[in-house]
Amino acid sequence: KQEVTQIPAALSVPEGENLVLNCSFTDSAIYNLQWFRQDPGKGLTSLLLIQSSQREQTSGRLNASLDKSSGRSTLYIAASQPGDSATYLCAVSHNQAGTALIFGKGTTLSVSS
Amino acid sequence: DGGITQSPKYLFRKEGQNVTLSCEQNLNHDAMYWYRQDPGQGLRLIYYSQIVNDFQKGDIAEGYSVSREKKESFPLTVTSAQKNPTAFYLCASSIGQGENSPLHFGNGTRLTVT
Numbered sequence: 001k002q003e004v005t006q007i008p009a010a011l012s013v014p015e016g017e018n019l020v021l022n023c024s025f026t027d028s029a030i031y032n033l034q035w036f037r038q039d040p041g042k043g044l045t046s047l048l049l050i051q052s053s054q055r056e057q058t059s060g061r062l063n064a065s066l067d068k069s070s071g072r073s074t075l076y077i078a079a080s081q082p083g084d085s086a087t088y089l090c091a092v093s094h095n096q097a098g099t100a101l102i103f104g105k106g107t108t109l110s111v112s113s
Numbered sequence: 114d115g116g117i118t119q120s121p122k123y124l125f126r127k128e129g130q131n132v133t134l135s136c137e138q139n140l141n142h143d144a145m146y147w148y149r150q151d152p153g154q155g156l157r158l159i160y161y162s163q164i165v166n167d168f169q170k171g172d173i174a175e176g177y178s179v180s181r182e183k184k185e186s187f188p189l190t191v192t193s194a195q196k197n198p199t200a201f202y203l204c205a206s207s208i209g210q211g212e213n214s215p216l217h218f219g220n221g222t223r224l225t226v227t
Contacts (some may be wrong), residue, residue, distance in 0.1 A: 004155070032213070032214075034215060034216065036216075036218075041221075041223075042220055042221065043117075043119075043203055043218035043219050043220040043221050044156075044203065044205075044216075044218040045218070046215045046216060046217065046218075049213065049215045051213055089155070089156070091156075091216075093214075101156075101158075101216060102155075103148075103155040103156040103157075104155055105153070105154060105155040106155070
């Protein structure tokens with residue numbers, strides 16, 4: 001059964017730092033991997049989707065990479081800002097349930113000014 | 114604006130009562146999902162539907178029921194058989210199968226059962 005792990009569980013950095021969030025998964029047979037952002041008490045916002053045939057995706061200060069063979073993805077945030085403070089979740093779409101996703105527990109990021 | 118609307122935002126019920134959570138989308142998406150989120154745990158899939166009049170159980174379907182009579186709507190009923198119903202419930206939708214189908218989420222319903 002697919003398992004998704006995110007390390008670290010929490011991260012605190014000063015404003016301006018570049019940082020990397022990690023996501024690993026046990027079954028490499030995936031359709032895609034998504035990174036989401038969740039603010040407290042809110043729903044999830046899709047940040048980036050990497051298809052299984054792709055190696056990375058970029059949006060603004062965010063860059064996500066995917067290494068299917070090793071079961072890993074990273075989310076790189078450049079020049080972090082206090083507004084980036086949130087919980088970041090990764091999720092993989094696996095074969096057995098079509099488009100339904102398996103989520104990690106998330107990394108809670110705090111960026112101080 | 115297109116999106117997913119979940120209502121109500123907060124819901125309080127007494128133990129033993131059934132309660133229905135609403136989820137409506139105007140994105141013209143075929144697939145819809147219900148997830149449950151508990152503190153310290155990842156999102157867990159309750160039910161999903163890839164087409165009208167069809168739905169499948171997720172990992173934790175016991176004590177829940179759904180219907181998909183319209184493409185836009187996917188209500189979730191939390192029955193009295195659900196042992197730990199207090200949680201944050203999230204509805205989502207996507208275009209459908211395929212490698213490039215990002216998930217769109219509503220803002221959730223926080224259910225408290227006492």
